[in-house]
Structure formats: structure tokens, C-alpha cells
Amino acid sequence: MTADTPSPALPPYMHRRGLMLVLSSPSGAGKTTIARRLLEQDDELTMSVSATTRAKRPGEVAGVDYHFTSLTEFDLMVNQGKLLEYAKVFDNYYGTPREPVEQALAGGRDVLFDIDWQGTQQLKEKARDDLVSIFILPPSARELERRLTSRAQDSQAEIAKRMSKASNEMSHWAEYDYVIINNDVDSSVAKAHAILTAERLVRRRQVGLSEFVKGLQAGV
Numbered sequence: 491m492t493a494d495t496p497s498p499a500l501p502p503y504m505h506r507r508g509l510m511l512v513l514s515s516p517s518g519a520g521k522t523t524i525a526r527r528l529l530e531q532d533d534e535l536t537m538s539v540s541a542t543t544r545a546k547r548p549g550e551v552a553g554v555d556y557h558f559t560s561l562t563e564f565d566l567m568v569n570q571g572k573l574l575e576y577a578k579v580f581d582n583y584y585g586t587p588r589e590p591v592e593q594a595l596a597g598g599r600d601v602l603f604d605i606d607w608q609g610t611q612q613l614k615e616k617a618r619d620d621l622v623s624i625f626i627l628p629p630s631a632r633e634l635e636r637r638l639t640s641r642a643q644d645s646q647a648e649i650a651k652r653m654s655k656a657s658n659e660m661s662h663w664a665e666y667d668y669v670i671i672n673n674d675v676d677s678s679v680a681k682a683h684a685i686l687t688a689e690r691l692v693r694r695r696q697v698g699l700s701e702f703v704k705g706l707q708a709g710v
């Protein structure tokens with residue numbers, strides 16, 4: 491085939507089973523930054539927008555960054571089974587609405603989650619085969635504190651609380667499939683995207699391969 495001959499379309503029975511890509515890290519290590527960049531670069535990736543009882547930060551948009559709810563509304567979602575997982579983090583509740591995730595996966599799209607280790611464990615119990623998890627570490631403790639402070643969105647007391655919980659959060663690093671030390675943002679985004687690209691090619695995620703290969707064999 492010459493360079494300007496269009497490649498033939500793949501048969502319609504071939505499609506990809508969507509995967510769930512989880513990013514976790516101690517607060518301030520950079521998962522929101524990496525998640526935003528991945529979403530900009532990749533049309534097949536959808537963000538799971540969590541529900542939370544925490545107060546909205548300056549600049550955050552309701553329905554985009556989080557669904558901000560009261561404790562009563564959150565309880566109702568839990569009792570009605572509307573959350574795929576939920577956990578208490580830093581004295582607030584956070585949870586993943588079930589329906590958008592199920593819809594995206596059914597449509598062959600991949601879903602990106604910014605959730606903590608507790609949520610990751612719950613998703614792993616429910617959907618191990620569809621889950622790919624990445625733990626993001628800061629390059630140093632000092633840099634973590636600098637990032638939390640320079641983000642300038644939390645009070646000093648809130649930052650101190652996040653630093654004191656960082657050690658516990660980081661103790662879960664070995665439960666993840668991949669680890670990225672987030673030194674340079676561009677390089678970390680490229681690494682996360684490489685993981686996504688490779689995981690999409692995992693054999694069981696490519697539905698219809700057997701028929702495809704049979705067709706190839708029949709044609710040679």
C-alpha cells in the first residue's frame with residue numbers, strides 16, 4: 491500500500507472495551523493537573539465527576555469539577571445505590587456517581603477517576619479487569635508542601651491537615667499498577683498517556699480480534 495492510499499476501515503464487529511483509569515496521590519502531588527491535560531489530549535477519555543460534601547474552592551465549577559452536595563443529598567445518593575464507591579476523606583464525603591460511568595463504558599469510552607485509595611479499593615473489588623490504576627508521587631515532601639501552598643486554594647489549617655494525611659495516603663502506593671513521580675508535568679502527562687495507550691491494546695480489551703484474525707487467515 492502506498493503512503494497516500496487510505497487504510498481500509500476495520501470491520502464493524504471490532505471495538506474496544508472501555509477501561510477505568512484511576513489517578514490517586516497525596517493532595518497536591520498533581521493529579522488534577524495531569525487529569526486535565528490527559529482529557530485535553532484524548533477524545534476517547536471521559537472524566538468521572540465526583541459528588542462531594544466539601545465546599546467549592548474559588549475557581550471550581552459545579553458539575554465540572556465536582557457535584558457539590560449537602561450531607562443529606564449525599565446520604566440519599568448512597569441509600570439509593572447511586573454511587574459506585576464513596577469514602578470519607580479529610581472530614582468530607584466523596585463519591586462516584588454510577589450512571590455516567592456505566593454509560594461511558596457501555597459506549598466504549600474510557601473513564602478517568604481522581605479518587606483516593608479507599609475508592610480505588612472499592613472499584614477494584616467490583617471491576618478488577620477493567621481497572622488501571624496509577625499512583626502519583628511528589629518529587630519531595632518539601633515540593634509537596636510548596637505545591638499545596640502555591641495552589642493558594644486552601645487555608646493554612648487545611649494545608650497542614652493535607653500534609654499530615656499525606657504519609658497515610660502514600661502508604662498505599664504499592665496497591666497501584668503504575669507509579670509516576672511527578673517532577674515535570676509534560677513528562678508525567680506523557681507517561682500517563684503511554685500507560686493509557688498500552689492498556690487499550692491489552693488483548694482482552696480488543697473485542698472481535700478472533701474473527702479479525704480468522705478473516706486475515708482466510709485471505710492469505
Ligand SMILES: Nc1nc2c(ncn2[C@@H]2O[C@H](COP(=O)(O)OP(=O)(O)O)[C@@H](O)[C@H]2O)c(=O)[nH]1
Binds near residue numbers: 522579586607609
Ligand atoms: N473515594 C473517592 N475519593 C475521591 C473522590 N473524589 C475525590 N476524591 C479524593 O478526595 C481527596 C480530596 O480531594 P480534593 O478535596 O479535591 O482535594 P485535592 O486532592 O487536594 O485537590 C483526593 O484524594 C481525591 O482523589 C471520589 O469520588 N471518591
Ligand SMILES: Nc1ncnc2c1ncn2[C@@H]1O[C@H](COP(=O)(O)OP(=O)(O)O)[C@@H](O)[C@H]1O
Binds near residue numbers: 517521522523641
Ligand atoms: N510537575 C509539577 N511541577 C510543578 N507544579 C506542579 C506540578 N504538578 C502540579 N503542580 C502544581 O501543584 C499544585 C497542586 O496540583 P494539583 O493538580 O491541584 O494536585 P492534586 O489534584 O493532586 O491535589 C497546583 O498549583 C499545580 O499547578
